Amino acid sequence: MITAIFILAGIALVVGLGLTLVNRTLPQNDQSPLDELEALLPATQCAQCGYPGCRPYAEAILAGTADINRCAPGGDATVTAIARLLGRHTATVDPAYGAYQPGHVAVVDEAACIGCALCIAACPVDAIVGAHRYTHTVIRDECTGCKLCLPPCPVDCISIVPLRPATRQAA
């Protein structure tokens, strides 16, 4: 009886020490599930999913209030990645939340722009340059194609165009 207790306590001690040691030496995974999930989302902050940005949507997914298939800019690949992270069944993007359009950017029709600066305030990534009463333009390399600049424009001079016109036709 005594022997058994000592043996078990001994095993527990050794295993406990081992686990503590491993825990100390192995690199920590200090990313929260929320950060990990947000990293999978495309960071367009486009709000097409019904939440004001990518982080709120990630929070909603974790809270179980939103399904994983609402991110149109991310496309099916993003839904699959989220499903893998959360161990859920994969799905395709719900068309009710928009269509997957990779490689698109906003373009200002500079002849029609009146220089109201409303789109500048709306752009989440500061990709529109210009000032009051001056023509605005979009920095192609920084635009995420989130379409948030479309609703504020009073003259509808912004359009979303594919980034690479003839993608690899000549391959």
Added chain:
Amino acid sequence: MRVPLSKIARPGWGIAFDTRGNSADLSALSLPERVCVPLQQHIGSAATPVVKPGDRVLTGQPLARAAANRLGAAVHAPLAGRVQAIARQPGPGRTGLAVSIESDGTDERWPGYTAHRDPLRLSTSALRSAVVQGGIVGLGGATFPAGVKLNRGSGVDTLILNGVECEPVISCDDALMRTDVDAMLLGAQIMLRILEADSCIVALKDGMADALQTVTTALQTLADDRFSIAILPPVYPAGGEAQLIELLTGREIPAGGLPWDSGAICQNVATAAAVAHLLRSGEPLISRIVTVTGAVVAPANFRVRIGTPISHLIAAAGGYTDTSSRQLIMGGPMMGIELPDDSLPVVKATNCIYVPTIDELPATAAELPCIRCGDCATACPAHLMPQLLLQAQATSDTERMQSLGLQDCIECGCCDYVCPSKIPLTRRFVAAKQELWDIAFEKRRAAKARERIAARTTRQQRQQQEQADQLAAQTHNVSDTDTAHQKLQELLQRTGADREDPS
């Protein structure tokens, strides 16, 4: 001097084509009345125009320079005449800005270039910048700017002059080696100097007897012991850069790597000749040899100015024999692209205009299920497993496609050719590669967006804080009533004094 010559054994992959019947004669071609020169004829970004509509340009004058800090190449006027328009025009495979020039028939040379009697005496940096300014791109079909490949000089010890021309019907490189071998070898010497490489292998295809004879004789006269000749079996795609490097040096390009990572680079024979023409006679890349073959009256090779309408070439070859077959292919039957009509211009990438006859067109057989015979894996020159890739593609499993090495697919079409189920594998892989590229692009874009959003949030918080601070400071001033009252009195007195002054 004996020139070292090696014969390469047939590799396990690829498809053997009989190409002995190719005519490689070079015929004369009249100057076209007008040319249309696309500003993007190369991998990278379109060139920036430096001429205006209405300008008179001379043969060889720069029309557009390479976009700054981007991969690209300059474009030059192929003949003397007046610039009619710079507008968006359809080109082979790509629509974009193009300069239309109407010839004035003089073909007067632009005097802005220096012809060097002995280009090998120039410094490597002068040679390099000449190659960049001359708009020289790889003429084997991929049109990679040659200056970039030569800039990556460090570590490259072997230059391979690629005259293998493995697509079945093309013979423009054969024609070049037979007619312009001295320029080709001088170009190779210049490239060796830029690269500081010490060996050059001239790669030919078995069956190019005349070209082999010409190259051997020229090398014997040149007596440069850095050169050797290799004869490759007529296997498609032995002339692909990665395949050629592997066959000749035994080195494999690492997955996702670039040719120069293996210490060897390929340059097409015509690229080498173009470098020599540029430095010795001051002629930038304004013409190239094009094979016209298939259902035309007199198949031949022509030295063609860039921008010449393809219809001009077809007319020079005697016109179409079979008016019912109107398919037109730029490049060879394996990797060529279909052209909508013959009004399109010849570009730097146009190595061949191929008009397939009716019986050469692939029969449109219904696609059958994959039976996993593995023939495609045997044929694949990139050592991939197309049957597994197909499965991954069908389930949109991007990670699996990546781990199976889809990025290393060279889109040669061997798997399609051997597939007993007639599955159009290459077409699917091209689409899937695009998809992978899109996903990677969106990932990079998201990472950048995240950074910018964070910066914006910080800025907005700082601005809010500053506003709040300002407001607090103002409120503080007002709350200090005595000081405020005193200040007001001072102000009133001062304005009162001001008002009285003028009266």
